[in-house]
Amino acid sequence: MAVLKVKFTKTRRDKLAQILWILNWISVVTGVILFSLGLFLKVELKKREELMAERDIQYVPNMLIAVGLIACIINFLGGKICYDCVDSTKFLRWKLIMLPYIVCTFFFTLCVLVGALMCYTMHWELEEALNLGLMQAMRFYKDTDMPGRCFLKHTVDTLQIQFQCCGNSGFKDWFQIQWISNRYLDMSKKEVIDRLRSNVEGKYLMDGVPFSCCNINSPRPCIQQQITNNSAHFNYEHQTEDQNLWMKGCRQALLEYYTHIMQSIGLTLSVLTGVRYLQTSLENVLRQGDPDSESDGWLLENSLMETARTNLSIIKSLGKSNQINTANNGDPNIDVPSTSKAHYGPDN
Amino acid sequence: MALLKIKFSQQRRVRLAQGLWLLSWLAVMCGAFIFCLGVYLKIELLRRDEVMENTEIHVVPNLLMLVGLASIGANWVASRVCQDSLDASRFPRWKVLLLGWYAVAALLCCLLLAVVVLSYVLQGRLEESLKVGLRNGIRFYKDTDVPGRCFQKETIDRLQMEFRCCGNNNFKDWFEVQWVSNRYLDFTSQEVKDRIRSNVDGRYLLDGVPFSCCNPASPRPCLQNQLTDSRAHYNYEYQSEELNLYSRGCRQALTDYYMGLMNSTGPGVLSVILIQLSVLLSMRYLQTAVEGAMALETPEGESEGYILEKDVKATYADVKAKALDLLKFAQVDPASEAAGAEEGEKEAEATAKAATPPPAS
Numbered sequence: 001m002a003v004l005k006v007k008f009t010k011t012r013r014d015k016l017a018q019i020l021w022i023l024n025w026i027s028v029v030t031g032v033i034l035f036s037l038g039l040f041l042k043v044e045l046k047k048r049e050e051l052m053a054e055r056d057i058q059y060v061p062n063m064l065i066a067v068g069l070i071a072c073i074i075n076f077l078g079g080k081i082c083y084d085c086v087d088s089t090k091f092l093r094w095k096l097i098m099l100p101y102i103v104c105t106f107f108f109t110l111c112v113l114v115g116a117l118m119c120y121t122m123h124w125e126l127e128e129a130l131n132l133g134l135m136q137a138m139r140f141y142k143d144t145d146m147p148g149r150c151f152l153k154h155t156v157d158t159l160q161i162q163f164q165c166c167g168n169s170g171f172k173d174w175f176q177i178q179w180i181s182n183r184y185l186d187m188s189k190k191e192v193i194d195r196l197r198s199n200v201e202g203k204y205l206m207d208g209v210p211f212s213c214c215n216i217n218s219p220r221p222c223i224q225q226q227i228t229n230n231s232a233h234f235n236y237e238h239q240t241e242d243q244n245l246w247m248k249g250c251r252q253a254l255l256e257y258y259t260h261i262m263q264s265i266g267l268t269l270s271v272l273t274g275v276r277y278l279q280t281s282l283e284n285v286l287r288q289g290d291p292d293s294e295s296d297g298w299l300l301e302n303s304l305m306e307t308a309r310t311n312l313s314i315i316k317s318l319g320k321s322n323q324i325n326t327a328n329n330g331d332p333n334i335d336v337p338s339t340s341k342a343h344y345g346p347d348n
Numbered sequence: 349m350a351l352l353k354i355k356f357s358q359q360r361r362v363r364l365a366q367g368l369w370l371l372s373w374l375a376v377m378c379g380a381f382i383f384c385l386g387v388y389l390k391i392e393l394l395r396r397d398e399v400m401e402n403t404e405i406h407v408v409p410n411l412l413m414l415v416g417l418a419s420i421g422a423n424w425v426a427s428r429v430c431q432d433s434l435d436a437s438r439f440p441r442w443k444v445l446l447l448g449w450y451a452v453a454a455l456l457c458c459l460l461l462a463v464v465v466l467s468y469v470l471q472g473r474l475e476e477s478l479k480v481g482l483r484n485g486i487r488f489y490k491d492t493d494v495p496g497r498c499f500q501k502e503t504i505d506r507l508q509m510e511f512r513c514c515g516n517n518n519f520k521d522w523f524e525v526q527w528v529s530n531r532y533l534d535f536t537s538q539e540v541k542d543r544i545r546s547n548v549d550g551r552y553l554l555d556g557v558p559f560s561c562c563n564p565a566s567p568r569p570c571l572q573n574q575l576t577d578s579r580a581h582y583n584y585e586y587q588s589e590e591l592n593l594y595s596r597g598c599r600q601a602l603t604d605y606y607m608g609l610m611n612s613t614g615p616g617v618l619s620v621i622l623i624q625l626s627v628l629l630s631m632r633y634l635q636t637a638v639e640g641a642m643a644l645e646t647p648e649g650e651s652e653g654y655i656l657e658k659d660v661k662a663t664y665a666d667v668k669a670k671a672l673d674l675l676k677f678a679q680v681d682p683a684s685e686a687a688g689a690e691e692g693e694k695e696a697e698a699t700a701k702a703a704t705p706p707p708a709s
Contacts, residue, residue: 144567157564161509180569186582211559211570216505219492221528222559234534 013286017082020282023275024079028072030272035068037265044261048254050155053132060122064265067115071272074105078279102283109276116269119262126258130251134168141210142181157212165253166213166246171227173249178203179210209245218243350654356637358648362434364637368630369430375423375627378620382460383416385613392609396602398503401480404473408466408610415459419624422452426627433638436647446635453628460621467610474606478599482516489558490529505560513601514561514594519575521597526551527558557593566591629655 042061045052081101137156140149160166167173185192185204196202207228214222223244226232356364390409393400426449432438485504488497508514515521533540533552544550555576562570571592574580633653640651656663 142569150567153567154564161564181567184568184582189582211562211572212564214559216502216509216560219498219501219529220532221490224559234532234537236532 016282017286020279020286021079021082023279023282024075024082027075027272027275027279028079030268030275031068031071031075033068034071034265034268034272035065037261037268038062038064038068041258041261041265044258048159050152051133051137051159051254052126052129053136055125055129057122057125057129060118063115063118067112067269070108071112074108077101078105078283081283098283102280105276105280105283109273109280112269112273112276116266116273119266119269123255123259123262127251127255130254131168134251138168138173138177138179141177141179144181145183157210159250159254160210160212160246163250163253163257164215164246165248165250166209167249168251169249170247171209171213171245174209174213175205175207178205180204180206213245215243215246220244350652351656351659353652353654354633355650356633356641356653357650358641361634361637361641361651364630364634364653365430365433368627368634369427371623371627371630372423372426372430375620375623376420376427378623379416379419379423381416382419382617382620383413385616386410386412386414386416389609389613392606396507398499399478399481399485399507399598399602400474401477401484402473404477405470405606408463408470411459411463411466415456415463418452419456419620422449422456423624423627425449426631429631430634433634436642439638439642443635443639446631450628450632453624453631457621457624457628460617460624464614464617467614471603471607475599475603478602479516482598486516486521486525486527489525489527492529493531505558507598507602508558508560508594511598511601511605512563512594513596513598514557515597516599517597518595519557519561519593522557522561523553523555523576526553528552528554561593563591563594568592 038061041064042058045057045061078101081098137152140146140152141156142153143149144153182204187193192204195204195206199205206225208225209227211222211224214224220243223233223236223241227245228238230237386409389412390406393406393409425445429442429446429449432442482504485500485507488494488500489504490501491497492501530552535541540552543552543554547553554573556573557575559570559572562572568591571581571584571589575593576586578584578586632655636655636657637651637653640653641647641649644651658666
């Protein structure tokens with residue numbers, strides 16, 4: 001039983017081929033966009049790799065780049081086929097390739113869906129990586145004299161300034177870390193010794209944050225030290241003050257940034273998938289039809305179950321494709337007499 | 349003696365027309381490039397509008413945009429002329445326009461040259477404008493509650509962080525200004541009262557700077573207060589410390605930035621001038637060669653192309669004579685009309701005679 005059977009005259013088939021051609025080119029453009037977005041994501045992840053702990057997230061942009069490229073190639077080929085579909089002599093050239101081509105694109109569409117899924121799993125992995133990475137970076141903020149870590153102060157400062165964020169989850173993260181190096185602490189002062197003694201690990205902790213946490217929209221000059229002490233500053237209440245420092249945590253800020261990129265990629269992928277499905281069904285239609293006379297077109301030749309079964313058998317017999325080719329000229333639907341009819345016109 | 353005479357066969361004329369057509373489309377692209385350059389420069393200047401006191405420097409991008417648009421139009425006309433040049437029936441209608449076109453093209457080249465010169469000359473004015481603008485910005489830094497000035501704090505902070513600079517000439521400018529508003533000063537505290545009393549104007553001055561002056565590349569957490577007091581901070585020497593804050597002044601940073609922009613566009617503008625000049629010269633050669641060919645008995649034959657029909661002195665004398673004739677013609681006395689009419693006819697003949705060589709030149 002054919003699914004959604006529609007009658008197609010030659011002109012309608014031509015129109016269909018034209019639509020398919022346009023869709024193919026839309027897919028090529030979408031493939032290019034996907035490729036460039038994948039490249040952009042790769043560059044952005046590389047830029048911030050100091051802030052991400054060792055997690056394998058590079059596979060996502062690599063896969064997106066590959067998918068983008070393949071989309072371009074497949075759709076370019078599809079466009080060429082459609083262009084030739086209208087001309088009956090050229091169409092016969094492609095008859096051999098049509099079926100494997102459709103199978104390929106079916107797999108490709110599956111890959112695209114898998115890609116979209118991977119983007120979502122990456123979100124969780126990225127959050128983990130950022131959490132660990134930022135914690136490390138903040139811990140080594142003071143180690144500007146140690147090779148391998150000396151750049152982390154600069155990295156964290158520029159990150160907090162650029163993304164308008166402070167700390168990992170919030171500015172209070174800085175209260176739990178010693179971010180002032182011992183080289184700049186006067187060990188002879190009583191106040192310093194008191195602070196060092198007041199916690200178990202001998203760290204110099206204070207309720208202050210680095211300057212890069214300062215909010216430039218604040219009407220008041222930035223308060224960085226003694227943040228929790230209301231009496232230390234005139235007309236200041238730390239519970240209600242929200243414009244003095246950046247309130248957002250850097251993990252959330254970075255995550256939002258990357259999620260934004262992924263959302264654009266997700267949109268591109270869904271457009272690609274939709275167009276792809278439309279294409280495969282339309283190509284099937286064209287494949288079944290006889291180039292010159294009126295014919296039936298349908299979304300699927302048989303019911304869904306039958307189509308699945310036929311596709312499975314095609315996959316199984318892919319290895320033996322050579323034998324089928326020489327026996328039937330590659331296509332079980334047209335035998336030699338009708339091709340010669342197509343050559344010399346319907347009257348002959 | 350014609351100036352820079354070249355012989356043109358029919359084939360050479362065709363090649364000249366084709367080459368000029370391509371060159372004029374290249375010149376159209378160049379015109380678009382100049383326009384976009386002008387727009388970009390204008391946007392960059394407008395972005396920092398708040399720290400500039402006057403808009404004199406805006407003449408550079410305005411001129412660039414004008415010249416860009418005019419150049420696109422003029423060179424498009426040139427390409428149309430090229431297309432019609434080898435067709436004897438369509439070329440004559442362009443003849444009238446060509447003299448005006450030469451004037452416009454020469455004017456465009458002069459304007460572009462003027463732009464290059466202006467961008468160097470106006471550097472001093474830009475610095476002055478920035479000096480006053482930044483001084484105001486720093487003075488009104490604390491006035492975040494005064495309408496019309498409330499944005500100055502954010503502007504100055506952003507500027508200092510983006511351009512990695514501090515203050516007008518250097519960070520010491522902040523020592524001379526009260527940048528902490530009175531709303532945040534505890535007037536019951538002895539320290540505050542002492543400071544306010546210690547200077548004539550009753551301002552709260554301190555040797556500290558805002559956080560936006562802090563240099564993230566410093567190995568040490570930023571020191572913002574008591575900068576001149578070496579004992580106030582451990583292991584700190586005021587005179588030798590150079591990584592703690594940005595050492596450059598914002599006026600210098602902004603001037604360098606804009607001069608850098610204009611200098612990097614200098615070579616581009618100069619090459620556009622060259623292209624425009626070559627279009628002008630080629631058009632002249634094409635015009636004279638085609639007109640020469642049209643005047644021949646065999647239009648397919650060889651003709652001469654030149655820039656000026658006679659040499660420079662003779663052309664100048666001709667132009668002067670024609671101008672004087674026109675003036676005399678305009679001043680003819682209406683009382684002696686009869687004699688004047690005869691004379692007028694003679695004058696008209698003379699001007700007509702004098703007029704026939706000039707159109708060819």
